[in-house]
Amino acid sequence: MIVAERKPFDEIKGMVAGYKKVLTIGCGTCVAVCLAGGSKEVETLNAELKLNFGRDKIEFGSKTLERQCDMEFLEELDEIAGDYDAFVSMACGAGIQFLAERFPDKPVFPAVDTSFIGVNLDVGWYEEKCRACGSCVLGLTGGICPVTMCAKSLFNGPCGGTNNGSCEINKDQPCAWFKIYERLAAQGRLDQIKEISPPNDWRNQIPRKIIQPGYEERVKALG
Amino acid sequence: MISEGKIAEKSMDMIEININKDVLVVGAGFAGLDSAAKIAAQGYKVVFACKDAELPDSGDEFKKFVESGMVEIMTNTSLDDFSGVTGDFRATLAKGNERIKKNFGAVVAAPKYSFEPLNADYGVSLNGKVISQTRMEEILADPEEKEKLKAGDGAVFAFFNGLARELDPCSTERALRSILALQDIENCTAYMYAGNVKVASRGVERLFTEARNKGLVCFKPQEIPVVEQNDDYVKIIIQDPVIRKDIELDPDYLVIDELMNPGQENIETAVNLRIDADLDGFLPSNNVHRFPVNSNRDGIFVAYSPNDAANVALRVKELLGDGIKKVPMDRGVVDEKRCTICLTCYRCCPHGAIFWDNGAAVISTVACQGCGICASECPMDAIQIGTFSDDDLNENIDKAVVSAENDSPKILAFCCKNSAFEAAGAAEKFGIAMPAGFKMIKVPCAGKVDVELVMRALVDGADGVMVAACHEGNCKAEKGNIYAKWRVNEISRRLEAMGMDKNKVIFTNIASNMAHEFADKVNDFALKLKS
Ligand code: SF4
Ligand code: SF4
Ligand code: SF4
Numbered sequence: 001m002i003v004a005e006r007k008p009f010d011e012i013k014g015m016v017a018g019y020k021k022v023l024t025i026g027c028g029t030c031v032a033v034c035l036a037g038g039s040k041e042v043e044t045l046n047a048e049l050k051l052n053f054g055r056d057k058i059e060f061g062s063k064t065l066e067r068q069c070d071m072e073f074l075e076e077l078d079e080i081a082g083d084y085d086a087f088v089s090m091a092c093g094a095g096i097q098f099l100a101e102r103f104p105d106k107p108v109f110p111a112v113d114t115s116f117i118g119v120n121l122d123v124g125w126y127e128e129k130c131r132a133c134g135s136c137v138l139g140l141t142g143g144i145c146p147v148t149m150c151a152k153s154l155f156n157g158p159c160g161g162t163n164n165g166s167c168e169i170n171k172d173q174p175c176a177w178f179k180i181y182e183r184l185a186a187q188g189r190l191d192q193i194k195e196i197s198p199p200n201d202w203r204n205q206i207p208r209k210i211i212q213p214g215y216e217e218r219v220k221a222l223g
Numbered sequence: 224m225i226s227e228g229k230i231a232e233k234s235m236d237m238i239e240i241n242i243n244k245d246v247l248v249v250g251a252g253f254a255g256l257d258s259a260a261k262i263a264a265q266g267y268k269v270v271f272a273c274k275d276a277e278l279p280d281s282g283d284e285f286k287k288f289v290e291s292g293m294v295e296i297m298t299n300t301s302l303d304d305f306s307g308v309t310g311d312f313r314a315t316l317a318k319g320n321e322r323i324k325k326n327f328g329a330v331v332a333a334p335k336y337s338f339e340p341l342n343a344d345y346g347v348s349l350n351g352k353v354i355s356q357t358r359m360e361e362i363l364a365d366p367e368e369k370e371k372l373k374a375g376d377g378a379v380f381a382f383f384n385g386l387a388r389e390l391d392p393c394s395t396e397r398a399l400r401s402i403l404a405l406q407d408i409e410n411c412t413a414y415m416y417a418g419n420v421k422v423a424s425r426g427v428e429r430l431f432t433e434a435r436n437k438g439l440v441c442f443k444p445q446e447i448p449v450v451e452q453n454d455d456y457v458k459i460i461i462q463d464p465v466i467r468k469d470i471e472l473d474p475d476y477l478v479i480d481e482l483m484n485p486g487q488e489n490i491e492t493a494v495n496l497r498i499d500a501d502l503d504g505f506l507p508s509n510n511v512h513r514f515p516v517n518s519n520r521d522g523i524f525v526a527y528s529p530n531d532a533a534n535v536a537l538r539v540k541e542l543l544g545d546g547i548k549k550v551p552m553d554r555g556v557v558d559e560k561r562c563t564i565c566l567t568c569y570r571c572c573p574h575g576a577i578f579w580d581n582g583a584a585v586i587s588t589v590a591c592q593g594c595g596i597c598a599s600e601c602p603m604d605a606i607q608i609g610t611f612s613d614d615d616l617n618e619n620i621d622k623a624v625v626s627a628e629n630d631s632p633k634i635l636a637f638c639c640k641n642s643a644f645e646a647a648g649a650a651e652k653f654g655i656a657m658p659a660g661f662k663m664i665k666v667p668c669a670g671k672v673d674v675e676l677v678m679r680a681l682v683d684g685a686d687g688v689m690v691a692a693c694h695e696g697n698c699k700a701e702k703g704n705i706y707a708k709w710r711v712n713e714i715s716r717r718l719e720a721m722g723m724d725k726n727k728v729i730f731t732n733i734a735s736n737m738a739h740e741f742a743d744k745v746n747d748f749a750l751k752l753k754s
């Protein structure tokens with residue numbers, strides 16, 4: 001899932017200060033799961049804002065959608081959008097942008113910092129696992145992502161800095177490629193470590209689009 | 224003053240549900256067999272599963288139940304998978320490659336503990352003369368070795384017990400049982416060198432008196448005794464503080480006390496059954512609101528000492544009865560539409576009452592104790608607690624703040640019904656003066672007080688909010704008070720970040736009998752808020 005963190009209050013306060021009616025919009029999926037932008041966080045943020053601005057200066061509404069990265073769910077805002085002169089979104093960066101796209105004349109402000117794609121270690125505790133590099137090598141690396149875990153994001157490793165299991169940047173940071181070596185060795189497929197992965201093309205990145213193979217016709221028909 | 228702000232508890236609708244009446248006893252610890260027999264004697268079918276290949280010597284009563292089919296024995300068996308809730312637990316038992324699925328209404332864990340002789344504490348090493356308590360018990364259990372003790376002049380035993388560190392009554396009990404067994408053998412005598420003789424467990428005091436009456440000599444040395452030893456000789460020297468002289472003894476055997484270690488099996492059991500251990504790693508975790516054999520999960524018991532077996536059988540009977548249980552219909556209810564199965568509630572419920580099914584969290588109405596921790600942690604506000612729903616609480620907060628008198632600081636106190644609410648009630652009865660602007664909201668547990676509720680009170684115009692919970696280690700919901708404290712700290716942090724006074728919200732621990740202290744705390748808070 002996508003993991004986000006609530007922005008510092010001052011930052012949010014500064015963004016909404018000039019408006020009269022503000023709608024705070026939560027997202028009921030990733031950011032709810034990581035306890036940053038579900039309905040509870042929406043209500044809490046609004047309470048903080050109300051306390052700060054006083055009850056009458058700015059009016060704060062709240063609404064939490066299933067997902068903000070789907071137009072069908074954003075549509076639920078159509079009816080009430082006109083009542084507000086600004087939106088605060090607690091979804092990830094993708095959701096916030098889609099919201100801004102649906103309501104192009106409305107100022108939209110982020111209330112969370114979208115941090116990473118990660119896993120849930122325990123309540124409130126997350127770890128980054130994937131950088132969405134676009135050409136996954138997990139099959140060759142024993143299921144350990146070298147892009148995320150290796151300080152240099154090496155597709156082929158380790159580098160000369162590997163140091164008794166630690167990365168050269170920091171003794172407490174395990175060397176991704178050492179872990180990969182251990183995992184592959186334990187599974188008896190160490191020979192795979194020698195396979196060279198072609199470098200990822202990080203140049204001239206523009207927003208990537210994906211169409212799942214079975215849906216190409218459908219997307220084409222949409223124009 | 225109190226009555227206005229508190230919630231009228233609605234009556235809860237009850238339903239009857241059928242529960243499974245079979246019981247699983249897992250682990251061949253001291254009390255496992257005994258518990259199985261005692262539960263079978265109440266008329267419940269028992270499956271006794273343990274990892275060992277053979278059972279320790281079981282009594283006649285146990286054998287009788289095995290023959291009649293009331294107790295089924297599964298040796299070489301471990302608990303592979305475990306789910307479900309009280310009255311309906313689902314266990315997968317692993318025996319070799321075989322996986323056997325069985326359902327149970329209750330589970331008794333009787334994990335085995337390991338023992339570690341404390342000879343290093345006394346600077347001695349174990350040999351044929353210096354033996355561990357476990358070795359002592361082996362000798363007594365072996366008729367041949369026992370016979371040998373009678374030979375010649377008989378044998379003199381010295382027992383060390385809790386001399387270098389505090390041990391527990393269980394260790395005293397083991398020593399005393401061995402001593403009593405020795406005293407029954409011709410020509411055998413026993414001495415005990417003890418720190419504090421711990422007798423605070425059922426029957427131990429009696430054992431101690433009995434042993435003394437039968438001639439046990441006890442020393443309570445000021446310092447750890449000096450021991451001289453070689454292969455066929457051991458000598459103990461202590462200084463008598465009264466006569467200021469060394470007292471020497473050269474027994475045939477020196478028996479060294481042992482520390483009980485929770486061990487691996489204990490950890491596995493805790494993880495499998497999802498129950499908490501206490502600080503030392505023993506099961507179950509301590510809680511004054513529960514019987515000592517009850518774990519934090521309803522329907523899961525722990526039998527540890529011989530006394531526990533009888534208690535476990537009682538509790539099992541109380542739980543399973545005739546297989547029909549009356550439970551409140553809506554103690555905790557999940558709104559499936561709002562739930563995003565983040566698993567927060569599942570991870571936070573102190574009673575293991577939550578599972579998930581069909582894309583939403585489900586609260587077992589039998590296992591739920593209604594503390595509200597889950598509801599307060601749910602990021603989607605998807606959980607409502609029977610008589611303490613968000614709507615009810617919000618309405619009460621609004622009313623309480625509005626009705627509080629204006630001339631003193633308005634203080635709203637969220638009071639746990641098990642402690643602070645009682646204390647406040649008593650304070651009112653005693654006629655102790657409270658600030659004019661004081662109001663309170665009754666909650667099922669401080670764990671039900673979430674960030675939203677406190678913030679709402681502040682937005683409504685409360686000058687200060689107090690969250691009052693039971694003392695640490697005393698919470699009926701195990702961790703409700705801890706969650707409440709974390710949340711209050713989080714709110715303080717947020718207020719500070721907003722440039723407001725972080726002391727507008729405070730957390731406090733109160734017991735139900737602390738009426739005066741409660742009033743003092745509230746009055747103090749009012750004074751601080753004024754200044
Ligand atoms: S908007 Fe972002 S946070 Fe919400 S569901 Fe979509 S990806 Fe997840
Ligand atoms: S290699 Fe790593 S960053 Fe790239 S897709 Fe796989 S997990 Fe994600
Ligand atoms: S905490 Fe709430 S959203 Fe998460 S699983 Fe439980 S009920 Fe569902």
Ligand code: SF4
Nearest residue numbers: 572591592594595597
């Ligand atoms: S109210 Fe308490 S006991 Fe019931 S499900 Fe929620 S956390 Fe568990």
